[in-house]
Amino acid sequence: MSVAxxxxxxxxxxxxxxxxxxxAIAPICAFVVFLLVYIVINPELLTRFxxxxxxxxxxxxxxxxxxxxxxxxxxxxxxxxxxxxxxCNVVFATQLENVPPPVALLLAVGVGLACGLxxxxxxxxxxxxxxxxxxxxAFIFGSLAREVLDRPGGGVTKEIYLATSxxxxxxLPVSLVWLSVVAVxxxxxxxxxxxxxxxxxxxxxxxxVRAAGIDARLTKLLAFGLAGMVTxxxxxxxxxxxxxxxxxxxxxxxxxxxxxxxxxxxxxxxGRGSIIGTVLAACTLGLIGNLLFFAGxxxxxxxxxxxxxxxxxxxxxxxxxxxxxxxxxxxx
Amino acid sequence: xTVRDAPATHSPVxxxxxxxxxxxxxxxxxxxxxxxxxxxFLVLFGIGGLIRPNLVTIDSLxxxxxxxIILAIASFGQTVAVIQxxxxxxxxxxxxxxxxxxxxxxxxxxxxxxxxAALLTGAVIGFLNGxxxxxxxxxxxxTTIAMNGLLFGVILLVFNxxxxxxxxxxxxxxxxxxxxxxxxxxAAVLLLGLALMGVLQLVLSFTGWGRSLFVVGSAAExxxxxxxxVDRIRVVGYVVSGVLAAFAGIVIVGYYQQAxxxxxxxxxxxxxxxxxxxxxxxxGGRGSVVGTVGGALVLAQVSTLVAVLNLGANIQQLIYGVxxxxxxxxxxxxxxT
Numbered sequence: 146m147s148v149a150x151x152x153x154x155x156x157x158x159x160x161x162x163x164x165x166x167x168x169a170i171a172p173i174c175a176f177v178v179f180l181l182v183y184i185v186i187n188p189e190l191l192t193r194f195x196x197x198x199x200x201x202x203x204x205x206x207x208x209x210x211x212x213x214x215x216x217x218x219x220x221x222x223x224x225x226x227x228x229x230x231x232x233c234n235v236v237f238a239t240q241l242e243n244v245p246p247p248v249a250l251l252l253a254v255g256v257g258l259a260c261g262l263x264x265x266x267x268x269x270x271x272x273x274x275x276x277x278x279x280x281x282x283a284f285i286f287g288s289l290a291r292e293v294l295d296r297p298g299g300g301v302t303k304e305i306y307l308a309t310s311x312x313x314x315x316x317l318p319v320s321l322v323w324l325s326v327v328a329v330x331x332x333x334x335x336x337x338x339x340x341x342x343x344x345x346x347x348x349x350x351x352x353x354v355r356a357a358g359i360d361a362r363l364t365k366l367l368a369f370g371l372a373g374m375v376t377x378x379x380x381x382x383x384x385x386x387x388x389x390x391x392x393x394x395x396x397x398x399x400x401x402x403x404x405x406x407x408x409x410x411x412x413x414x415x416g417r418g419s420i421i422g423t424v425l426a427a428c429t430l431g432l433i434g435n436l437l438f439f440a441g442x443x444x445x446x447x448x449x450x451x452x453x454x455x456x457x458x459x460x461x462x463x464x465x466x467x468x469x470x471x472x473x474x475x476x477x
Numbered sequence: 478x479t480v481r482d483a484p485a486t487h488s489p490v491x492x493x494x495x496x497x498x499x500x501x502x503x504x505x506x507x508x509x510x511x512x513x514x515x516x517x518f519l520v521l522f523g524i525g526g527l528i529r530p531n532l533v534t535i536d537s538l539x540x541x542x543x544x545x546i547i548l549a550i551a552s553f554g555q556t557v558a559v560i561q562x563x564x565x566x567x568x569x570x571x572x573x574x575x576x577x578x579x580x581x582x583x584x585x586x587x588x589x590x591x592x593x594a595a596l597l598t599g600a601v602i603g604f605l606n607g608x609x610x611x612x613x614x615x616x617x618x619x620t621t622i623a624m625n626g627l628l629f630g631v632i633l634l635v636f637n638x639x640x641x642x643x644x645x646x647x648x649x650x651x652x653x654x655x656x657x658x659x660x661x662x663x664a665a666v667l668l669l670g671l672a673l674m675g676v677l678q679l680v681l682s683f684t685g686w687g688r689s690l691f692v693v694g695s696a697a698e699x700x701x702x703x704x705x706x707v708d709r710i711r712v713v714g715y716v717v718s719g720v721l722a723a724f725a726g727i728v729i730v731g732y733y734q735q736a737x738x739x740x741x742x743x744x745x746x747x748x749x750x751x752x753x754x755x756x757x758x759x760x761g762g763r764g765s766v767v768g769t770v771g772g773a774l775v776l777a778q779v780s781t782l783v784a785v786l787n788l789g790a791n792i793q794q795l796i797y798g799v800x801x802x803x804x805x806x807x808x809x810x811x812x813x814t
Contacts, residue, residue: 222618224746267802267806271806273805273806274759274760274805276564276618276759277753277759277801277805278802278805280746280749280750280753280801281797281798281799281800281801281802281805282798282802283746283798284746284750284794284795284797284798284801285794285795285798285799285802286798287794288791288792288793288794288795288798289795291790291791291794292791295791400566400622400625400626403618403619403622404619404622404623404626407616407619407622407623413616413618413619443634445630445633445634446630446634447630448626448627448629448630448631448633449626449627449630449631449634450630451623451626451627451630452623452624452626452627452630453627455619455623456609456615456620456623459615459619460609460613460615463613463614463615464613
């Protein structure tokens, strides 16, 4: 069947099919609608200053959500992600006082990797449930973060801010460039390497992956480690854009990263979820507060509206599938 | 065929491990799980006594237990959610919402009316959670996180915090007021919590609904095939969870005599921690409110020890994490691996 169709058409079709299968259509549509509403209400978004502010607001969330996505893809969930973020954030901010920025960056990413491997080792080789392991490590990493730095501070400088959160060229915030780099690398890894395919495989069918002779445990471990690294990137971006290190800065990202992954249509049983969907879902959730501010609505509504968006975008396909199958049942 | 398959699927686990039929293990396996956190608490209490002999007093025990029982009351709803293979991450803002609703309505409705109304808000929150989870099939984690966020928005939009200062007398009477039992002074909340624990444990262990909660938690599909109304049991489970969290909100407001929008935030992770340390399986089908009280006692004793030794709140959190890891590695292994 697929042999008969010309290769180009097949490629496009697989691209769309992949997006649909990964549940990315709904969040992409939601983002497009959201962006249109945003621009209608507040055309000023397309000015240089607002683009930069908006980008700095959503990029840390998008990166952390990508970290959460990696863990969700292998069928886990990371309750410690906020604590990992706080820890990397303060490590980056405090080490800037001692070592050159690239070394501080490497240290932060290394700490993220170590946190991820710690969780991943206990989950993959210890056979322990991810939610319980990361609940425990949330307490541990959180306390380590406050050991490193007990109140907001650190040595983040203006140069760091400009390098991560300024503008590359007019109308192109640097933070978006960094986000794209991470997202594209991650996409290449997930879609074009064996490890990436194994990550999806482990999440969707652990047994088949094992039967195929793939080391499912190692794959899980690496997915957790990778998630830690991506999370640390989000922590660094947050420290840089707020020009401070804060041992509690990651707390809010625990719930919002899970919300973004849910909105992205990822399956929490694993094996389904897309990078583009996650990034756009994070952008939608991250910008709701701004939109309400510009629309002159009490910005407390953002919490209510975020929740309703999640319920709608995640729930509608389910209701839709139910009704269509019910209708089919009536017809036949 | 299934009979022949069964040992085959288990063999990779069984091979390479010593047989588990040693008599000590056998006996240990028969002890109810809810005993272990209580044992752990007594051990920690003893350690405290070794370090500072003046810690081993009835007053110190009552102080720790009072702190523990408040956490336990906040975790009872979480226990019910975890037993049915769910989780309720909307506990923090259900606590805050019910506490604030109680204070706000105490004027117009009177204390009793406000009490009932606050519990009703908990029931409504739980009902919405349950319907979305059971009927729409959304993951409990996502549903309750979204609900938690939604409630936070509603709390900030609805309540005028400056007006919420008067705490009705009868709530103070059942929480922070001192009562004397066998000549021992203790806060009323301790008795209230223990009574609630007793009632809940009886309901979970001996009523049809309580038992069905465990069945749904351990094998939802089998329960469905067996003719149990799984969706209804789930929804009722979340309603109970919501009502218990709402009750916790009123208790907390009565004991600490203050309320704020973020008053529940610390219970997000610690309620799950108490349930897990209490021996519940995070996969559902296993857990008890007595165990949860034990888990809360362990956490409270750790915080007492940390305070006495002047180690700081950071070390306390670190120890919490290590304890959870220990408990999970003792009996948290997933059935599939």
